[in-house]
Amino acid sequence: MALGDLSILDKEESLLAQVLLKNNLLNEGDLNRFLGFRVNRGTVGKKYIGGMLIDLGYITQADLDAYVKENSDKHTAFLRKITAEGYFTPEQEALILQKAQETGGDVVTVISELNIMTRENYIRFFNNREPILRLGEWLTVKKKITLEQLDYAVKAQSVNSLEDYLKFHNLVKLEVIDKIKEKLAEAHPAPKKQDRPGDFKGLNDF
Numbered sequence: 001m002a003l004g005d006l007s008i009l010d011k012e013e014s015l016l017a018q019v020l021l022k023n024n025l026l027n028e029g030d031l032n033r034f035l036g037f038r039v040n041r042g043t044v045g046k047k048y049i050g051g052m053l054i055d056l057g058y059i060t061q062a063d064l065d066a067y068v069k070e071n072s073d074k075h076t077a078f079l080r081k082i083t084a085e086g087y088f089t090p091e092q093e094a095l096i097l098q099k100a101q102e103t104g105g106d107v108v109t110v111i112s113e114l115n116i117m118t119r120e121n122y123i124r125f126f127n128n129r130e131p132i133l134r135l136g137e138w139l140t141v142k143k144k145i146t147l148e149q150l151d152y153a154v155k156a157q158s159v160n161s162l163e164d165y166l167k168f169h170n171l172v173k174l175e176v177i178d179k180i181k182e183k184l185a186e187a188h189p190a191p192k193k194q195d196r197p198g199d200f201k202g203l204n205d206f
Contacts, residue, residue: 003028004035008042012181013162015188019180025172034165041160048120050135052153058145067138068108068123075107078126092116 003021006014020026050067053059068075076097083093092114099110108126112119127134133141136150145153159168166172 004032006035008035008038009162012184015184016162016177016180019184020166020172025176026166030169030171034162037159037165046160047157048124049153049157050123051120052157053139053145053149056149056153056156058149058153059139063139063144064135065106065109067135068106070138071132072106074130074132075126078130079107079111082125082129088116 006017009017017026017031021028021031047055050059050064054061054064079088079093079096082088083090096107096110096114096116099105099114100107103110108119108122111117111122123135136154139145140147140150155168159165163177166177167174
C-alpha cells in the first residue's frame with residue numbers, strides 16, 4: 001500500500017507519524033485513513049452532530065428528518081426572522097415557503113434543495129439561535145440514542161489532529177504517544193527566543 005502525502009500534516013504530526021511507522025506502532029493503512037479524514041475535514045469542514053450520528057449507525061436520516069419536521073413551525077418562524085434580519089431576501093423567503101407548501105417538504109430541506117444554504121449550515125445556525133431541544137437532547141428524550149452514544153459521537157466530532165485520531169480509535173497507547181512526543185521535543189527543540197537589543201540577562205534593573 002502506497003503511503004499518502006504527509007505534507008498535509010504539520011511538522012509535529014509528520015514526525016510523530018514517521019516514528020510510529022518506523023517502529024511498527026502504526027500501519028500505513030491506518031495512517032492513510034487518517035490522511036483521508038484530514039483531507040475531507042479540510043474540504044467539507046467539521047461534520048455536524050447529526051451527520052456523525054448517522055455515520056456511526058446510531059440514527060437514520062429518517063430520525064434526523066423527524067426531528068426537523070417536529071420543529072417545522074419553529075423553522076418557518078425562524079426563516080421569517082432571519083429574512084427580516086437580512087440573511088435571506090424576501091424573494092428567497094417567498095420561494096422557500098411556496099416550494100415547501102407545493103412539495104409538502106420542510107423548510108430545511110427546501111433551503112438545501114434550492115442551494116440557498118446547506119442543510120448542515122442551516123441546522124447549525126438554527127441551533128445556535130433558537131432555545132429548543134438540541135438534536136442530541138431530542139434524540140435521547142425520544143430514546144433514539146443513549147447518553148453514552150451521544151457522548152461517543154461528540155468525542156468523534158471533536159477529532160482533528162493525528163494524536164486525537166490515534167487516541168480516539170485506540171490505535172496507539174497514550175503513554176506511547178507521550179513518550180514519543182517527549183523524545184521528539186528533545187531531538188527537535190523549539191528555536192530559542194532571540195535576545196532583544198537592550199535586554200541584559202543576569203543584571204538587576206537598578
